[in-house]
Amino acid sequence: MTDTHAGADPDADGVEPLAPRQLGAYFALMEAVSLLQHGVEQQLRAEGDLSYVQFQLLARLTDAGGPLTMTQLADGVVYSRSGLTYQAGLLEKAGLISRGTFPEDERAILVTITDKGAALVRRLLPGHVEVVRRLLFDALADDDLHHLGDIMSRVRDHMRAQPPRSAAPRKRRQAR
Amino acid sequence: MTDTHAGADPDADGVEPLAPRQLGAYFALMEAVSLLQHGVEQQLRAEGDLSYVQFQLLARLTDAGGPLTMTQLADGVVYSRSGLTYQAGLLEKAGLISRGTFPEDERAILVTITDKGAALVRRLLPGHVEVVRRLLFDALADDDLHHLGDIMSRVRDHMRAQPPRSAAPRKRRQAR
């Protein structure tokens, strides 16, 4: 039985192909989140002139309950330091955050959300929640919600723990 | 009992706040997919010099089993027509797709994946699958996989059926 395309046997490459059910879950996940992200971004842009990344940064500061350093703030939201500097520059110029020194480590910068920033988050949150409910939760039973939260928390933690950029088995770079 | 922040009662806005469990699921979902997307993009860029959008377009053509019109191709992948024209231009210049006329409707353009394009997808797929497995499926039991696929398919279909851009309850545009 020589099943060369999609079975449980390793490929010629030695890579196990994903089972159809896995592929289906992966694609559904990616497309659904893409749609969700698009919807959410529209709302934030229309009602508050913020990108999702900017909203995330403000939200993070909000529920941290106090100032964060740039590095702490970036974690999980932005994937390059200069990208964060850029976004922080925009938020500061808009008066939504302020940057100050951190006495305990003079290299670091402490980022604080301003009253204006906090007010903006409060103003945007209901509409945001509304969109998320309409797009996401209206399609979910209580049971699904429980599963989804459980699964994605686990996945998120798993990914956070992954070796960031080294440890790539081989670098096949063979582009073009 | 005047619970003004996060209970089961409508807000001053008349908007039901999300329960903590819902918020948790939403944030976990968004962050996990952001990490997944980032990982996958790194692999595609490194091994095939493709963005995720470009890969999606080629993949779509692949499993359509034949040519698609621009509009069909865009569906769910790209949110503006000009964006697709741009990406199709890049893919064509790289020799991965070709564009031809569609006799049955002279307004339309038929997009066909070339042999080179098909070969590229075949070359990238194992590494792609590998990344998705490492980041996503390694954190999931069989049971989780089943749930996830089921849930996200339902969510995706729900979102696809949403009124695209009109029907926004009110336009509060009050930016800045």
Next chain:
DNA sequence: TATTGTTATACTCTATAACTATA
């Protein structure tokens, strides 16, 4: 030396509006 953050720069991508051509 390693880490924090910024700057300069180049590039990719997206969206809007105006336009052409066909239905």
Next chain:
DNA sequence: TATAGTTATAGAGTATAACAATA
């Protein structure tokens, strides 16, 4: 009139590398 696609253009965002300052 409506639809399919392109073009021009402008803006937002990202990443890399070089840099300065502190640990």
